[in-house]
Amino acid sequence: MRCADYVILSDADIVFLTCPTAHAKGSEIRGKLVDLPNPPEAIWRSLAQSAGFTNPKVQEIELSPGSLTFATNFNGGLYVIPQWQAERLRHLWPKWASFCLNQPEILGRYIHHSDQIGFGFAAQEIEASIRYLNIQDNFPIHLKSFLQSVEARPLRAIHYHSEFDEDGLLKLPGIDWIDEQIATLNQNLSDFRSQVFVHDT
Numbered sequence: 001m002r003c004a005d006y007v008i009l010s011d012a013d014i015v016f017l018t019c020p021t022a023h024a025k026g027s028e029i030r031g032k033l034v035d036l037p038n039p040p041e042a043i044w045r046s047l048a049q050s051a052g053f054t055n056p057k058v059q060e061i062e063l064s065p066g067s068l069t070f071a072t073n074f075n076g077g078l079y080v081i082p083q084w085q086a087e088r089l090r091h092l093w094p095k096w097a098s099f100c101l102n103q104p105e106i107l108g109r110y111i112h113h114s115d116q117i118g119f120g121f122a123a124q125e126i127e128a129s130i131r132y133l134n135i136q137d138n139f140p141i142h143l144k145s146f147l148q149s150v151e152a153r154p155l156r157a158i159h160y161h162s163e164f165d166e167d168g169l170l171k172l173p174g175i176d177w178i179d180e181q182i183a184t185l186n187q188n189l190s191d192f193r194s195q196v197f198v199h200d201t
Helices: 041-051 083-101 104-127 176-196
Strands: 006-010 015-016 029-033 058-060 068-070 074-081 130-132 155-158
Touching: 006 083, 041 068, 041 083, 041 104, 074 083, 074 104, 074 155, 083 104
Parallel strands: 029 130
Antiparallel strands: 006 074, 015 155, 029 074, 058 068
């Protein structure tokens, strides 16, 4: 992995409609800001203060207008990291994830976000340059009520969480422009299975 120019980290519950290596350019860390204020602003500010970040950079959350989070609080589903940045984060990320796991009195039920908060704190510590991925690069189809306000666009990666059926096909969220793209994806997946799997009994 250290021989590569970029490191791409992806959750298992993401399906790519285009190749993510298209994001492997430039010197910035690339990730999509969290979709919702997880954890809420008061909690992450308290945590950041405890960690020694007295003036963290902040950013407004696209799916939750008016809500702020710290600028490197990425959704952990997809990171694209230049190798030189990955080397700097290699030890800092687990350090800060461990720190978060040891703050249950601050994080409470949000403690399961420790890994992505830890990544964000590590990126804050090294003052990493960042460039955000767009929502269509890590698209959360489980947030149906929030997606009603998103303008139609071509999806490049779908973060489906538990939104799949017993055949392993993605569920439709009930929003026409999203449903159309998922239906095409599901058909392509079904066609591929028909070609490579033996059906003889």
